[in-house]
Structure formats: structure tokens, C-alpha cells
Amino acid sequence: MRIDAALAWAVAELHEGESPAVDAKVLLSHVLDKPQVYLFTWPDKTLSVDAISQYKTLVAKRAQGIPVAYLTGSRDFWTLRLATSPHTLIPRPDTEVLVEQTLSCIASAEFALEVEDNKLAICDLGTGTGAIALALASELPTANITGVDLLHEAVQLATSNAALNSITNAQFKQSSWFDNLANEKFHVIVSNPPYIEISSPFLQQGDVRFEPASALTSGADGLDDIKHIIALAPAHLLEGGLLAFEHGFDQAKAVGDLLNAHGFVNVCTEKDYGGNDRVTYGYLPTTR
Template identity: 45%
Template sequence: MTDTAPQLRGLAGRSPLPRLEFQMLWQKVLGVPRVWLLAHDTDPLSPDQVARFHELEARRLAGEPMAYILGEREFFGRMFRVSPAVLIPRPETELLVEIALQLLAPGRAAKVLDLGTGSGAIAVSIALERPDARVYATDLSDEALALARSNAQSLGARVEFLRGNWYDALPDHEDFDVIVSNPPYIAVSDQHLARGDVRFEPAGALTDGGDGLAALTDIVRGAGARLGAGGALFMEHGWDQAAAVRGLLASAGFSRIASHRDLAGIERVTGGFYN
């Protein structure tokens, strides 16, 4: 390695990426924490390392989400593995976890169901915060379930994963205390599907192919047969769907129906109790 070998400091000035993304990609290439990177920005780099960085840089410049390039995303204070087979966990979905935890009475081994678990972020987070709870999670995708199981194992969470479409995955399970879900709720005509990170995420986890209410409707209609007395169902939904979801819950016999706002002030999670 010669004194003319490339260094991070020199490459940073030539990369079109934002500085933070530049550093995150180099952390991925070198397998080092950020503090190491900052302290070694004049160390020589090998041609293979530079080539690997440029591969990742090209993917990012093409619009691919950082979470897929890095293979992970933080959620509820923990790192979860992600891939293009699942949605990228988002901060607003943490609200659904917070609500579920508030619903679980202390000292009681509650039974919780996460429908359409994807990466497992919701189910695993609940299981880790309440290790006394019996947590179940379903998904129709084998790839998603494999990733969710991997996340549960690496983080030390007890979750039973089942394959199937919504309640079809649970032929012998009922009397849940809490059911939660972040189903596909974006209308197929929504222009956001063609923008940003969403372009790279699995379409089936984003939209029902119609008005965005089909999955929400199916989950509400099937919940009564799966909930125990006084059990609760809460779901994430689109920014303009809170009123429609409240109507679905009321028509299905739910009471104490409420919508909760995320940090942006948007009604993001709606649910109620089944008597």
C-alpha cells in the first residue's frame, strides 16, 4: 500500500452522497463503528474496499433505501434485519407497539397477535418488552417469516410464527387479549407508491390493489371470533383513513373506539375493544 492510496478523507469530498450516508456505507464496507471511521479517515484503503463502496454508492444513487443496502434498520431501540422481502420498519409504527404495551395488564400473561408481521419488528418488540406475554405473528410470505424468525432469535424474543393469510394462519388459536396489525393500506392509485423508498418495497405489503381498505376490513371482520372478552384490536392505517376505520370497527361491534396521532400529528393508529 503506497502513500497515494485512496483515503476516506479524500473520497468524502468527491462523493455526491450526503456525509452521513457516505459514512454509513463505509461502516458497512469496513465493518467498523462510526467513531473508528472518524479516527481513521486518513488510513489507506484497498482497491477492493473502494470498489465495494462504489457498488453500494451506485445503489444508493439509484434510489435504493439505505435500510436495504445496509440490511438493517432500528426500531423501538433495537436493530432489525431487513430485506426487500419486507417493509422497512418506520418510526410511526412504534406508536402501535406503545399502544399494545399499554393494553397489556401488568402481572398477567397476555396473549398477543401480530397480523402480517413482515420483519417481525412489532411482534418481537412486544415480546421483548413483555417477556411474560404469549406473542404470535403471522405472514403469508415465507421469506418474511424466515427473516422475522431470524430477528426474534438474534434478539432473544419468544414469538410463535405462523404462515397464512391473516386469521387463516390460526385455525386453533383464539381468545387473544390484543391483536395488532400494520396491513397494506395504501390505495393502488396513490402516487406515493412511485416515490422514494416505497418504490423498492414489496407491493403486496403496501397496497391491497384497490382502495386501501380491503385488508383493514378483513382484519376487523375476523377479529371478533379471535378476541377474548374485552379484547382489543388496533391497526395502523393511512393519513386519511381514520374515520373509515372507526366506521368499520363500529359496524363490527367494537366499543371505546379511538384514533391515536403519531409524532407528526396524523391519526395513524385506530382501534377499539370487543365486548
């Protein structure tokens, strides 16, 4: 079977999925250990029997709904290649908006903190694969990034992803939100916490069917964990510090109201690449 024929076959097999052509290319690139451009450069290349067998197995699993990132064991995020695991959420492009906005806030006039030698202290709550923490660490090499996660497996994965990307200014520890952070304080706290309603029909659709429910759902309105973080964050933020969340497309007002109710100022919401409200942030006021 040639490469072009294999891709055509896979697209037909995956026609009921959301992105059959993309999935077909990603899986074949993975099997061949080649970049996708190779598939277009050598469409008439004949695949080995072993490659065909591996490809058919992966396509069959994808047709059952298993996420591509779990089948290949990796996902690109920001400028990084991250290993993935069924213990953690799969990094998604919209989460890059949280990284972008955090970097923008740090560079803005509202972020009035005096930071010695640019040694920002940043905490990523619920770090999962380490995607947000490592993206920030890669852009802020003088900063000290701490990522925490409830699961030991996630901490191990994020730590290995740091090594995989040669990032040395990020560390990871096991903690249920702030529980194991003692009296640590940060200039910035970011989080992509669980924010889906526990009864949401979205949980029965697409890739999320295979992702850990504990990383997706948060009470009847999806806001239990966000409420918890906002209530405790002031004790772990330096004056003038930034607290930023990714949240559901219809939760911006609720998250903004919670931030305002707990004394945060300059609260603002930014949209994702699809035009949906996705990131809301605010600053801990200064007493000076």
C-alpha cells in the same frame, strides 16, 4: 481516499436523494463494520482499495434508488437490529408508535382482561421482518407472541430475527391473516397491513418503489385488508381484547368508523412522530 473525503464524495453522489449525508454514513459504517462514531473519530483514516471499491458499488446502487436497508441487509427498530429482505417491508420509525400505543393500552385501565401470570397472548398480523412482534416480545417477556405472514420467506426472516435478538417468546407461522389460526384467541391483535391505494402516486416515489407491492397496496381506497381484519377479529379476540392498526395519515376516521360498526368500543387514534394520524385502536366489549 480518507474517510472524510469518501463521505464528502458520497454525499455529492447522493445529492438528489432524501438523506444523502445519513445514507453516506450508514453505508460506510457497513463497509467498515464500524459504528458511525468511528467515522468522526478517525476522519483522516485512509480506506483500503477494497473498502473504496465496496463503498462505490453501494453508493451507486443507492443512487439508483435501492433502499439502504436492502444494501446493508439490516435495519434498527425499537431496541433491535433486524435483518431485512426484499420480500418484506422495511421497518420504519413511525411503526414504533404502534408498539408504544399497544404497550400503553395494555397498561391502561381500559384493558380490563384478567391475564394469568401476565401470559398475554398477542398476535401480529402481516409480521414481515417480525418488527412489531419482536419489539412487543422484548418488552413483555412473559407474553406469548404469534406473528403470521402470507409469505414463507417472511416467516423464515422473522424467525431468524428472533434468534438474532435472543427472543424466545415469539413464534411465527405462515397464514393469510387468520386463515391458519383455527380457533386461536388472543388478548391483543396488532397489524401494520397494506393500506395504500392501488393507484397512489406514492408507490412511484423513494424506497417503496423497491418494496413488495403486496405489502403496500390494498384496493381502491387502501382499506380492503383492514376491513377484512376488523370483520374477522372478534372471533379471535377474547372479551375486552385490543385490536390496533397502523394506517395511512388520512384513514383514521374510516378505520375508526369500521371499528365502531363492528362493535368495538373506546376507539381512539394516535399521531405519529410527524404529527399525522397513524394508529387507531379499539376494544372488544365484555358481556359481563
